[in-house]
Amino acid sequence: MTTDWDDLRTVLHVIRGGSLAAAGASLGVNYTTVARRVARAEAALDLILFERLADGYRPTEAGLRVAEHASGMEERELDMMRQLQGRDQRLSGRLVLTAPQLMIGPFIAPVIERFVAAHPKVDVTLKANNELADLARREADLAVRISSSPGDTLTGLRMAAQETASFAAPIWAERMAIGPEAQVDWIIYEQYAQVPKAAQARFPNSRVILTCNDMAAMIGAAVAGLGVVRMPMFLGRHTPGLVQVPALEPQSYMDIWLVGHPDVWPSAKVKAFRDMLVPEFRARRGEFVA
Amino acid sequence: MTTDWDDLRTVLHVIRGGSLAAAGASLGVNYTTVARRVARAEAALDLILFERLADGYRPTEAGLRVAEHASGMEERELDMMRQLQGRDQRLSGRLVLTAPQLMIGPFIAPVIERFVAAHPKVDVTLKANNELADLARREADLAVRISSSPGDTLTGLRMAAQETASFAAPIWAERMAIGPEAQVDWIIYEQYAQVPKAAQARFPNSRVILTCNDMAAMIGAAVAGLGVVRMPMFLGRHTPGLVQVPALEPQSYMDIWLVGHPDVWPSAKVKAFRDMLVPEFRARRGEFVA
DNA sequence: GTCATGACATGCAGTATTGCATGCCTAATG
DNA sequence: CATTAGGCATGCAATACTGCATGTCATGAC
Numbered sequence: 001m002t003t004d005w006d007d008l009r010t011v012l013h014v015i016r017g018g019s020l021a022a023a024g025a026s027l028g029v030n031y032t033t034v035a036r037r038v039a040r041a042e043a044a045l046d047l048i049l050f051e052r053l054a055d056g057y058r059p060t061e062a063g064l065r066v067a068e069h070a071s072g073m074e075e076r077e078l079d080m081m082r083q084l085q086g087r088d089q090r091l092s093g094r095l096v097l098t099a100p101q102l103m104i105g106p107f108i109a110p111v112i113e114r115f116v117a118a119h120p121k122v123d124v125t126l127k128a129n130n131e132l133a134d135l136a137r138r139e140a141d142l143a144v145r146i147s148s149s150p151g152d153t154l155t156g157l158r159m160a161a162q163e164t165a166s167f168a169a170p171i172w173a174e175r176m177a178i179g180p181e182a183q184v185d186w187i188i189y190e191q192y193a194q195v196p197k198a199a200q201a202r203f204p205n206s207r208v209i210l211t212c213n214d215m216a217a218m219i220g221a222a223v224a225g226l227g228v229v230r231m232p233m234f235l236g237r238h239t240p241g242l243v244q245v246p247a248l249e250p251q252s253y254m255d256i257w258l259v260g261h262p263d264v265w266p267s268a269k270v271k272a273f274r275d276m277l278v279p280e281f282r283a284r285r286g287e288f289v290a
Numbered sequence: 291m292t293t294d295w296d297d298l299r300t301v302l303h304v305i306r307g308g309s310l311a312a313a314g315a316s317l318g319v320n321y322t323t324v325a326r327r328v329a330r331a332e333a334a335l336d337l338i339l340f341e342r343l344a345d346g347y348r349p350t351e352a353g354l355r356v357a358e359h360a361s362g363m364e365e366r367e368l369d370m371m372r373q374l375q376g377r378d379q380r381l382s383g384r385l386v387l388t389a390p391q392l393m394i395g396p397f398i399a400p401v402i403e404r405f406v407a408a409h410p411k412v413d414v415t416l417k418a419n420n421e422l423a424d425l426a427r428r429e430a431d432l433a434v435r436i437s438s439s440p441g442d443t444l445t446g447l448r449m450a451a452q453e454t455a456s457f458a459a460p461i462w463a464e465r466m467a468i469g470p471e472a473q474v475d476w477i478i479y480e481q482y483a484q485v486p487k488a489a490q491a492r493f494p495n496s497r498v499i500l501t502c503n504d505m506a507a508m509i510g511a512a513v514a515g516l517g518v519v520r521m522p523m524f525l526g527r528h529t530p531g532l533v534q535v536p537a538l539e540p541q542s543y544m545d546i547w548l549v550g551h552p553d554v555w556p557s558a559k560v561k562a563f564r565d566m567l568v569p570e571f572r573a574r575r576g577e578f579v580a
Numbered sequence: 581g582t583c584a585t586g587a588c589a590t591g592c593a594g595t596a597t598t599g600c601a602t603g604c605c606t607a608a609t610g
Numbered sequence: 611c612a613t614t615a616g617g618c619a620t621g622c623a624a625t626a627c628t629g630c631a632t633g634t635c636a637t638g639a640c
Contacts, residue, residue: 069370080359
């Protein structure tokens, strides 16, 4: 008679994921269960929501319509989850943080250590994720991000300005000491794909020796002596085995922001963490610039 | 980790119903199950939603907040249900009608008979309810109502104008034949509580002999000869054993409307029923007025 | 004071839901 | 053409959920 709300949510996840297996994964249940819930929803609504094709479930128009409304229900649920977290004045329970992988060691970890000592009943989860966590979905409560703006719907706090520079193993400093004719090998981040123009001008004998999609790997390669890497100031300074080299003048880079969803922002846990993290960054802002 | 939507709905029903038992009844499950779902929701959200008092569950502030959002989710679900019904072009499945109890026999039943003959795959449910069914909640797809307007958010079709008159057992016609000095006993609908002024003027010896809250019962009393009843024209005419008496001049009364929710209105089943019902009323509109 | 009523907690047994294993089908790959 | 991988259907066993019965507590009626 009356529809089961979880079955509606299951339909939504099938359409989002594109398959029973994907829906099962995102719901944390076996895909068999997903298939049966879909069948139950169809029986309850007296509608065919998916065509069973050999290569998977294809939503019918009715299925899309159901998913659309289920999505609206989910939005309301997420509103709720955020607001509950935002109004929670307790210093206990889960607090989920996310930050750029390579910033965690030198800057975030020490703060977390002090935080858990001060608030032992808070369970801190840290997502070292380079992909942006969806703060509206509460994938994280608070995020440290390197960007030029905090994002439209998010509350943000600019913690520090940043500059980049060129770093390499000490041997490269010696090689460049001979002057502009020195041969400079660059390790380049995938998205840029070529030697920075300013570096090319200063050392005409520059070339790309390696292109890579992962900064941690690039640092490893640089420490091993493969070549020069352009990276944020703080990274080069905090990586043992690297020194700053004159291949490139320091230049300004994206700022460091602390961002959160406005609903979640007032939470006692979030506030307590902010109150430790922000002063840390502010006090150490010199480490991010030349 | 992730909240169960049905548990949220259960919380909503507990707050709406005021008790576990009431919530269980409206959800169609045992109240024990309701209690366990509430406990599960609390565990999942890590929040106390209700205080367990000796005289029942009292919602906490967090509980009210959860219910508020769950209510938003429910609204979205109802939107969906209505729209699915509205877009359904099949002439099969459930069709729920509601109409004033006493109008069903003489006017609605004959139409239903023809309708089910023409569309045998439609399961017609008829709610003979004097309370207004909530069409937004799809308690009914289509309603015949006696009112002065169709309602704000509903689509309406005015099918006929109505008048009321006074009816009684034949003996009362004889008694009144002697003239204005005749003694007239009235059976009065609870809300009015006294003899209509116009009747008092015409027959000064009028009095209330019985007040009642149910028109069917009043008709029974009238047939038994207890007194005179003011009722819609069609009712008096279709009740064997009653005749119109001159205790009161016919006077205009509320119109007869066919109303539905705009979302549901385009449904094939709803349209097919309308197309039979409206001509019936229009053709017989003379039966509602003097 | 006793009794009845309404609301909830809890233990137990039956049932329905779930997950796993197996098998079929299609599409992409070599 | 064989092979692999992704996607789904189905049967069976384990599990989780549900409903029932019984007991406790408070409130209000007699």
